[in-house]
Amino acid sequence: MANSTHSLVYVPIFAGENYDFWSIKMRTYFLSQDLWDIVNNGFSTPKATSTPSITQQEKLKKNMQNDAKVLYILQQAVVDTIFPRIMGATTAKDAWNTLKEEFQGNAKVGTVKLQTLRRDLKNIKMKDSETAKDYYSRVKEIVNQMRAYCEDITDKKVIEKILISLTDKYDPIVTAIEESKDISTLSVTELMGSLEAYEQRLNRREESSIESAF
Structure with a gap:
């Protein structure tokens, strides 16, 4: 039921203009879905030399799922002419920052x-x-x-x-x-x-x- 509810939520589409307004709408959307922290801060993975606990493994899996979810939403929230800018991004934070740097500027x-x-x-x-x-x-x-x-x-x-x-x-x-x-x-x-x-x-x-x- 939750998935069907989320699918009904309108996500604004960015076509290259009014980035500031679009980014505010997207931030509000991600906050409403408890996903903004993944966009804004990303997430860290355990060091290769350490052995993560069961709790850490579960948290990492959840973070990876949320990150993939946000990345997918961002990919759907831009028109085809904008998509190539973020098609190489492997995390939601990378995709978000790429759009921010290009369209809002440094x-x-x-x-x-x-x-x-x-x-x-x-x-x-x-x-x-x-x-x-x-x-x-x-x-x-x-x-x-x-x-x-x-x-x-x-x-x-x-x-x-x-x-x-x-x-x-x-x-x-x-x-x-x-x-x-x-x-x-x-x-x-x-x-x-x-x-x-x-x-x-x-x-x-x-x-x-x-x-x-x-």
Whole structure:
């Protein structure tokens, strides 16, 4: 029954683009199956000079089975044009690291990408034509990419960024939020709820003004 359940779980397919998003989905999948440790850390085999105990032999057999399972899943999770990159990998960790190094880049490349994303987050501002929801989507996209590179971006930092980069028409609600809310405990969901409610009030006022003009 367990095998049939696992077979029904959708595994995202990597076609060479958006590696960061794919790798996060795969990590979550492996965590859900208690297989992430095999991917991330691999496993060690007893030294040839030692005689493993029955317990060690059983553990090694289990690790080898899990490693083969993960390697098979990774092979199925890439398109045929990507598969040759990992077809020579003998362990899941080797296959995972091969994809990571090629498509996410080495540490230096990752640092450069992260610096670019930090600059993008620093400079992003709301457009006059945007709604709060649309603007948050742009901010969230940058933040998600930074988190994919292991950057620790707290909700507090996201909220602070949004509050200082909204257009002038949001000044009254921003002031109200800063005076009445504890930013350190305010959630992004609560913030967006307040901003969207404020937008609706503004829209109703504009509609009333137009109707009055006629």
